Amino acid sequence: MTDRTEPRRGRPGYDQQGILDVAVGVFNAHGYDATSMGMLASSLGLSKAAIYHHVSSKEQLLEMALGRALSALEGVLDASHERGDALSRLSFVLTGAVKVLVDELPSVTLLLRLRGNSEVERAALTRRRAFDHAVTQIIVEAQRDGSLRDDVAPGVAERLLFGMVNSLAEWYKPGGPEDAERLAADILAVALEGLRAH
Amino acid sequence: MTDRTEPRRGRPGYDQQGILDVAVGVFNAHGYDATSMGMLASSLGLSKAAIYHHVSSKEQLLEMALGRALSALEGVLDASHERGDALSRLSFVLTGAVKVLVDELPSVTLLLRLRGNSEVERAALTRRRAFDHAVTQIIVEAQRDGSLRDDVAPGVAERLLFGMVNSLAEWYKPGGPEDAERLAADILAVALEGLRAH
DNA sequence: GTCTATAAATGGATAGAC
């Protein structure tokens, strides 16, 4: 994975990654569909035509951002296989997903708002559903071994857990009062123990 | 509140409510910005021009739907004031919000996806923030009286709870295996007691 | 209440100069 923040060498104008970073920010601010190449151009301080020197289409920008987000999430799932019992794996995935959301907030935010309006969007949604399904299987296992209550359907539990995690895209502000580890701990605490005082 | 489903009297063509119901469905399927009046027209089986006989603009359709969603949510908050302690009020609001989401799924879904791209959208987001703030105040009170744990910041708790509730807009299907009461009970159970087996 | 036709603006994308 290339480092987005490293300043480039020759440094005349933008490179593709620089275009992408700005584009994802504007996509998230106004929504992908509501963002025109003209808005993108003025955010970049370029003409519309100049953007097409770096990318072939608006949709290619979307595709690159979605690939980044999905790879990061899938990486968490892959790493979780090394873990022991199902509850440990679930905790690891939730914590990892929060970290991904915080680290890759722009691209994941874009992913979470997809409507499936094009082939690119539908392919991303399919990959995302596979992720959700894999997490649901971990929950099934944890219910089976008795570490999670089984009176909540595993699919519902998965969606509620990621409802909390994914809500970060709507309200987490980098540099705010809460850091990623604290948020991950809060979410895990609510998910496993609940909010009621003991 | 008028009944959407009641068949109209004269019944030649559409009335405004009929246009709105179809429009909100199409807005949600493709996203408001990605929906053109042309798509709307073909979903209605009308010409674009005919739509303008019923509404003055695409944005008016959005405004009407958002008003419906916000009024329903605010109604839950108003009704909660009759309740006793803070924890009862919070449970009532969460359950009520789930019921609103299920009953008014299309308009609430639209509300939850706003980006603030126009005055209409920003006004709706302001009303929605007021709702979230009022719920946060209930949580503050419940932490103060000792019924909720206070090691999770009240604002974070509120966003996590409504992260679960609002996620319904992304996956709840009317007529599916789970009904509204069951879902409300599941969410309340996870929110208060957590998923870990006891 | 709905139509056809059309206006006026904006959309994504390209050509070719520098």
Next chain:
DNA sequence: GTCTATCCATTTATAGAC
């Protein structure tokens, strides 16, 4: 690597007939 100028499809919305 960026520009100006432009193409062409699509957009929201209106005019006026039926």
